[in-house]
Structures are given as C-alpha cells and as structure tokens.
Amino acid sequence: MTDATPAAFAAHTANRSAQSDIAKQYIEQSQVDVVLGVGEDYWYPAGNPGYYPDHPAEDPEEASKGTQGNLVERAKQLGYTYVRTADELKQASGRKLLGLFANEEIFQQRPEGEGDVYNPVVSLPDMTKKALDVLPQNKKGFFLVVEEEAIDEMSHENNGSLMIKAGQQLDQAVAVAKQYAKRHPDTLVLVLADHECGGLTIETPGGTDESGDGKTISGEDGPFAIARSSQTFALDWTTTSHTAADVPLTAMGPGAERFVGVYENKRIHDILEELLFGKGRR
Numbered sequence: 213m214t215d216a217t218p219a220a221f222a223a224h225t226a227n228r229s230a231q232s233d234i235a236k237q238y239i240e241q242s243q244v245d246v247v248l249g250v251g252e253d254y255w256y257p258a259g260n261p262g263y264y265p266d267h268p269a270e271d272p273e274e275a276s277k278g279t280q281g282n283l284v285e286r287a288k289q290l291g292y293t294y295v296r297t298a299d300e301l302k303q304a305s306g307r308k309l310l311g312l313f314a315n316e317e318i319f320q321q322r323p324e325g326e327g328d329v330y331n332p333v334v335s336l337p338d339m340t341k342k343a344l345d346v347l348p349q350n351k352k353g354f355f356l357v358v359e360e361e362a363i364d365e366m367s368h369e370n371n372g373s374l375m376i377k378a379g380q381q382l383d384q385a386v387a388v389a390k391q392y393a394k395r396h397p398d399t400l401v402l403v404l405a406d407h408e409c410g411g412l413t414i415e416t417p418g419g420t421d422e423s424g425d426g427k428t429i430s431g432e433d434g435p436f437a438i439a440r441s442s443q444t445f446a447l448d449w450t451t452t453s454h455t456a457a458d459v460p461l462t463a464m465g466p467g468a469e470r471f472v473g474v475y476e477n478k479r480i481h482d483i484l485e486e487l488l489f490g491k492g493r494r
C-alpha cells in the first residue's frame with residue numbers, strides 16, 4: 213500500500229523506503245478516503261504484530277517495523293473503519309476505509325523453480341468493487357488508483373504462470389471499473405503500465421530457453437493453452453529487470469482521446485492534471 217505507485221499519488225517523501233511516513237501522510241495530510249492493500253508491517257511499530265503475526269512460516273523475515281507509532285489506531289481516531297479480512301471488508305460501511313490484508317507483499321518470491329506464491333487474502337477485483345461502492349458517495353467525484361503489483365514482481369522472478377495469474381486479476385479489476393463506467397458515463401478509465409519487466413517474448417513451446425541471468429527453463433513458463441484454439445505457447449525472458457520497451461495504454465470515457473499516440477510516460481500526469489483541475493493550474 214505504501215510502495216512506489218500508490219505513494220506517488222498521495223505522498224511526498226525524499227526516499228521511497230520511508231513507508232511509515234507515506235502511510236501517515238495518506239491518513240493525516242492527503243486524507244485518502246479508501247486505502248486498501250497490503251504492507252501492514254509499516255503501520256504497526258516493532259513489537260506490535262498487528263493482525264497478521266510477525267515472522268510467519270511463509271516469510272520469517274516479515275515483522276512490524278513502523279517508525280511512526282501505531283498508525284492503525286491513528287487512522288481509527290481520524291474516522292477510518294479498519295478491516296483485515298475479506299469478510300470484514302464486505303461488511304464495512306462508512307466513507308473512510310483502511311484495509312490491510314498481509315504483513316508485507318501480496319505474494320512470496322522464491323528462487324527460480326522453487327515455487328513463488330500468489331494467493332491474496334482479498335482479490336484485487338474485490339478491493340476495486342468495494343472502492344467503487346464507497347468513493348462515489350462523495351458528490352464531488354473521485355480519483356481511484358488500482359495497482360496489480362504481482363505482474364511486475366512475478367516478471368522479476370521470470371515466473372510466467374504467476375505473471376499470467378496476476379494479469380488475470382488485473383483484467384477482472386478492469387472489468388469491474390468498466391462496468392462502473394458504463395453505468396456512470398462521466399467516468400474516465402485508463403489502463404496502463406509504468407514500464408515493462410523481464411523483456412518478455414511469446415514463443416512456440418519447445419524452443420531454446422533464453423531466460424536471463426543464468427536461469428534455467430522451468431514449468432513456470434508454459435506451455436500455456438491459447439484461448440479458442442488447440443495450440444499452445446511458451447514465455448521466454450531476457451532479463452529479470454525492467455526494460456525500456458514501450459507499454460500500451462487504453463482509455464475509455466470523457467478525455468480518452470487525449471491519450472492517443474506515442475509519448476513519454478510523464479505526459480500522462482500532465483493530461484490527468486488538466487482533466488482534473490483545468491488548464492490554468494499549470
């Protein structure tokens with residue numbers, strides 16, 4: 213919740229790793245209405261495990277490490293309803309919502325072939341649905357950022373099957389947003405990436421593996437079924453890092469036509485600012 217993408221929209225710190233400062237800014241300064249995600253460890257001080265126990269078997273290094281006191285208690289004082297599970301999220305009412313559904317990441321990364329894990333306690337489409345129940349109660353409108361982090365993280369691990377699983381979660385979250393936008397045609401929906409990861413290519417199965425950084429081929433990268441076809445495909449990677457490959461952006465709703473073309477990613481910020489606040493602001 214307090215990692216780079218959401219932080220860029222609602223906090224200012226000199227260092228992205230100042231995650232407790234970022235959390236504090238969300239609730240005290242930016243006053244974000246709906247905060248749903250993972251990373252509970254940055255909201256509780258060391259020694260207070262919070263809801264998800266410190267040092268769990270799946271990742272013994274995870275433990276509360278907050279530097280700004282008990283920010284969950286602080287959020288409650290500021291009027292947030294705090295939820296920890298899928299059931300609590302479903303039942304929550306109120307206009308300000310804080311949900312933290314894991315100690316740190318929403319996934320576990322393991323060495324190649326040893327089985328990364330991606331089984332979120334609350335799915336991204338369910339978080340999106342809840343956010344779109346709560347936010348429109350504000351008559352002034354709303355701005356919602358939904359990030360699927362495991363697409364990038366599983367690409368860093370060169371894990372094709374979990375990257376696809378994460379991509380399907382994003383796909384379902386986008387479907388939720390599009391359903392909302394169809395009922396509320398004054399909604400702009402953007403779907404985009406901040407960068408490519410992995411130098412991913414799609415290949416015929418059985419070819420030579422070129423996975424980067426000396427990694428060997430594993431069952432993680434296919435073969436995968438091709439929809440509405442009897443054929444299959446495999447994935448191959450050239451790096452475990454980000455690349456400078458162009459990424460696609462799709463848009464629907466008012467202002468969508470402003471995003472046509474090829475441009476630097478920071479232009480998206482400029483257009484969004486104009487659409488939100490009008491041209492005079494810059």
Ligand SMILES: [Zn+2]
Nearest residue numbers: 364365368409
């Ligand atoms: Zn990354």
